[in-house]
Amino acid sequence: MKRSFIREILEHTNNNTISFAGGLPDQSLFPTADLQQSANRVLKHNATLQYTKSTGIDSLKEKIAQFYCEEGFPTKPDNIMITSGSQQALDIISRYNNNKTITIESPSYLGAINVFNLNNIKQKSIILEDDGINLKGFKSSIKDTKFSYLIPDFQNPTGKTYSKEKREQIATMIKENDAILIEDSPYSELYFDTRNTMISSTIPNNSFHLGSFSKTLAPSLRIGWIRASKELLEPLISYKEAMDLHTNGLSQYIVDDYLNDMDKYKRHLEVIREQYKIKMLIFKEQLDHYLPTFEYCEPKGGMFIYGKLPNIDTSSFIRECLKHEVIFVPGSEFYSDDSVSDEIRFNFTHTSIQDIKKGLAKIAKILKTF
Amino acid sequence: MKRSFIREILEHTNNNTISFAGGLPDQSLFPTADLQQSANRVLKHNATLQYTKSTGIDSLKEKIAQFYCEEGFPTKPDNIMITSGSQQALDIISRYNNNKTITIESPSYLGAINVFNLNNIKQKSIILEDDGINLKGFKSSIKDTKFSYLIPDFQNPTGKTYSKEKREQIATMIKENDAILIEDSPYSELYFDTRNTMISSTIPNNSFHLGSFSKTLAPSLRIGWIRASKELLEPLISYKEAMDLHTNGLSQYIVDDYLNDMDKYKRHLEVIREQYKIKMLIFKEQLDHYLPTFEYCEPKGGMFIYGKLPNIDTSSFIRECLKHEVIFVPGSEFYSDDSVSDEIRFNFTHTSIQDIKKGLAKIAKILKTF
Numbered sequence: 001m002k003r004s005f006i007r008e009i010l011e012h013t014n015n016n017t018i019s020f021a022g023g024l025p026d027q028s029l030f031p032t033a034d035l036q037q038s039a040n041r042v043l044k045h046n047a048t049l050q051y052t053k054s055t056g057i058d059s060l061k062e063k064i065a066q067f068y069c070e071e072g073f074p075t076k077p078d079n080i081m082i083t084s085g086s087q088q089a090l091d092i093i094s095r096y097n098n099n100k101t102i103t104i105e106s107p108s109y110l111g112a113i114n115v116f117n118l119n120n121i122k123q124k125s126i127i128l129e130d131d132g133i134n135l136k137g138f139k140s141s142i143k144d145t146k147f148s149y150l151i152p153d154f155q156n157p158t159g160k161t162y163s164k165e166k167r168e169q170i171a172t173m174i175k176e177n178d179a180i181l182i183e184d185s186p187y188s189e190l191y192f193d194t195r196n197t198m199i200s201s202t203i204p205n206n207s208f209h210l211g212s213f214s215k216t217l218a219p220s221l222r223i224g225w226i227r228a229s230k231e232l233l234e235p236l237i238s239y240k241e242a243m244d245l246h247t248n249g250l251s252q253y254i255v256d257d258y259l260n261d262m263d264k265y266k267r268h269l270e271v272i273r274e275q276y277k278i279k280m281l282i283f284k285e286q287l288d289h290y291l292p293t294f295e296y297c298e299p300k301g302g303m304f305i306y307g308k309l310p311n312i313d314t315s316s317f318i319r320e321c322l323k324h325e326v327i328f329v330p331g332s333e334f335y336s337d338d339s340v341s342d343e344i345r346f347n348f349t350h351t352s353i354q355d356i357k358k359g360l361a362k363i364a365k366i367l368k369t370f
Numbered sequence: 371m372k373r374s375f376i377r378e379i380l381e382h383t384n385n386n387t388i389s390f391a392g393g394l395p396d397q398s399l400f401p402t403a404d405l406q407q408s409a410n411r412v413l414k415h416n417a418t419l420q421y422t423k424s425t426g427i428d429s430l431k432e433k434i435a436q437f438y439c440e441e442g443f444p445t446k447p448d449n450i451m452i453t454s455g456s457q458q459a460l461d462i463i464s465r466y467n468n469n470k471t472i473t474i475e476s477p478s479y480l481g482a483i484n485v486f487n488l489n490n491i492k493q494k495s496i497i498l499e500d501d502g503i504n505l506k507g508f509k510s511s512i513k514d515t516k517f518s519y520l521i522p523d524f525q526n527p528t529g530k531t532y533s534k535e536k537r538e539q540i541a542t543m544i545k546e547n548d549a550i551l552i553e554d555s556p557y558s559e560l561y562f563d564t565r566n567t568m569i570s571s572t573i574p575n576n577s578f579h580l581g582s583f584s585k586t587l588a589p590s591l592r593i594g595w596i597r598a599s600k601e602l603l604e605p606l607i608s609y610k611e612a613m614d615l616h617t618n619g620l621s622q623y624i625v626d627d628y629l630n631d632m633d634k635y636k637r638h639l640e641v642i643r644e645q646y647k648i649k650m651l652i653f654k655e656q657l658d659h660y661l662p663t664f665e666y667c668e669p670k671g672g673m674f675i676y677g678k679l680p681n682i683d684t685s686s687f688i689r690e691c692l693k694h695e696v697i698f699v700p701g702s703e704f705y706s707d708d709s710v711s712d713e714i715r716f717n718f719t720h721t722s723i724q725d726i727k728k729g730l731a732k733i734a735k736i737l738k739t740f
Contacts, residue, residue: 024420024421025420027420030416032415035413036414039409039413040406040409043403043406043409046398046402050400050589050590051590084454084614085614088614091613095488114611115612214421218419219419219619220419220420220422220618221619222616222617239488242487243457243461243485244592248590248618248620248621250590251621
């Protein structure tokens with residue numbers, strides 16, 4: 001199996017490298033002091049260090065269920081399974097559905113493509129348009145595959161967001177074909193202006209909705225979850241159990257304690273949204289200044305600006321940039337057919353504002369002699 | 371896939387249930403206050419909450435490598451992969467070796483049997499004798515399978531320990547057949563009197579040695595690891611990455627910080643060994659008093675006393691006991707062929723001394739009318 005370019009890059013950069021590559025949150029925004037306080041409280045009790053349930057601790061499942069209820073998507077704790085990040089959620093579902101074929105966006109999340117390959121799931125890629133997956137292609141593909149994986153909010157890698165109309169039509173197609181949707185939503189809370197409606201909320205018996213605290217609280221906690229009907233969730237429990245017994249208990253208790261002050265969490269989310277929007281606008285301004293030929297759509301949330309540098313083989317270009325200590329991800333990484341492309345994904349959240357300017361100036365300079 | 375009886379039981383017991391079932395450590399011995407202090411230090415830095423490397427954080431890998439070096443088994447950080455408990459270590463190795471056949475002990479660890487089944491690995495079970503696996507059976511089986519899974523120290527479920535002679539002969543057989551050994555060692559630090567030699571140490575290029583902090587520090591941290599040659603470890607990295615990106619970073623940093631005071635850790639291990647030995651001796655005394663027909667071998671470490679209640683179908687007997695709020699694991703759970711048996715695994719570490727007496731008295735009473 002091919003290793004993830006992004007994770008390989010992460011292991012080969014040095015402290016001077018300016019990275020627009022990984023999907024890393026801005027770590028200066030982590031609620032570290034609050035999590036420290038939570039850890040302090042949690043670690044007053046020996047029981048938080050003992051083995052716990054395979055599906056996750058009850059009180060955290062209750063709180064996550066409550067999030068869905070607040071969004072008008074009736075959910076009980078039994079509909080939730082806590083996973084080691086939403087990456088593991090994807091793996092558990094894929095493992096149970098191994099050897100099937102799945103309809104995915106083109107381009108799509110590299111970690112999902114890897115998980116599908118690991119589980120021998122063939123992928124039918126349908127082009128992702130600015131307002132969501134191409135509907136004609138999706139309609140035809142879902143009839144055959146009955147199984148699909150979409151990232152409707154601020155997609156990885158493209159940053160694109162599905163329109164209300166496409167969400168509704170996809171839900172209808174899933175239902176008509178008695179198909180299954182995996183709706184991956186790691187970035188949904190990172191909207192700049194308006195929250196989107198979950199496709200899953202209208203097809204609760206035909207969907208797995210995946211969530212995560214990696215982008216809202218902190219990645220190293222590795223707390224994600226699956227929201228599904230009890231019927232869909234039940235057979236996954238023995239898989240989760242065989243895979244790692246249960247998700248890190250200490251992290252679950254810490255997140256659960258942190259969420260006891262829900263207002264604090266909501267204020268924290270407001271800050272991230274605001275700061276990420278500012279960073280995106282600065283990134284955009286600098287992109288237009290330094291790389292005026294770069295064609296892209298402005299994202300409405302999330303962590304990425306995606307576009308193309310016409311006629312530049314970005315897979316070769318990145319090798320030059322790496323030498324000069326500035327990196328991004330070439331678009332070819334996100335296509336299951338590995339085709340060469342002139343596309344680039346920039347992460348705009350991780351780097352400081354100063355380094356955004358410095359990094360893009362470097363890339364512009366390298367491009368001139370490429 | 372069948373769910374683990376033990377984990378299902380964990381989800382169905384109440385606060386009054388006296389449990390000799392799960393392989394749970396004594397939580398009163400967790401170094402909770404020390405881990406709290408470590409968490410406090412670790413959570414002064416935002417960077418500990420960011421994504422990290424797939425194989426684990428460098429400083430923890432260095433410390434684990436050092437443990438091996440101290441035991442005379444030369445090991446570098448590159449020989450270590452941190453996993454979400456050793457359960458995940460087993461899964462990663464099995465996944466890479468899916469569809470093979472493996473030589474295992476009979477009975478063996480239920481979680482391993484489940485992982486092998488999940489990965490379509492057929493199991494050839496060879497009887498486990500008091501001093502280790504039957505050598506004639508192992509010799510014949512390893513020739514065919516070239517792949518084996520053993521728990522040489524204080525085995526789960528039997529508590530049995532391999533003799534020095536059998537360790538040496540197994541190493542020779544593995545080498546002669548250019549086979550692979552998975553040596554699972556979650557209990558190795560929990561010896562009562564003497565430490566055993568790792569079989570892997572004499573066959574470093576033919577072995578995966580699995581370790582864990584679940585039994586020495588705390589299970590909820592979910593920190594285990596694989597020790598293997600670089601050649602054997604390298605292809606597993608892309609699997610780990612696809613499965614959950616990386617093991618919980620916060621826990622890794624906490625354990626790493628805790629281990630900065632190595633003397634403290636060593637004193638802590640001494641306390642556990644001493645306390646577990648005391649508990650085992652009390653359990654044994656009470657067993658001999660309340661269940662004089664129970665036949666067993668005294669373990670030399672670990673967490674389990676295993677034996678048989680002649681002519682009692684313990685799978686039916688446990689159902690009666692569950693009603694009366696006392697549980698153990700019937701031996702049938704640990705055989706890959708699911709055969710009925712008169713065997714029982716008792717965990718002696720989790721329950722208080724008072725409850726050991728109370729629980730065994732209850733079982734004796736239920737047995738009288740069974």
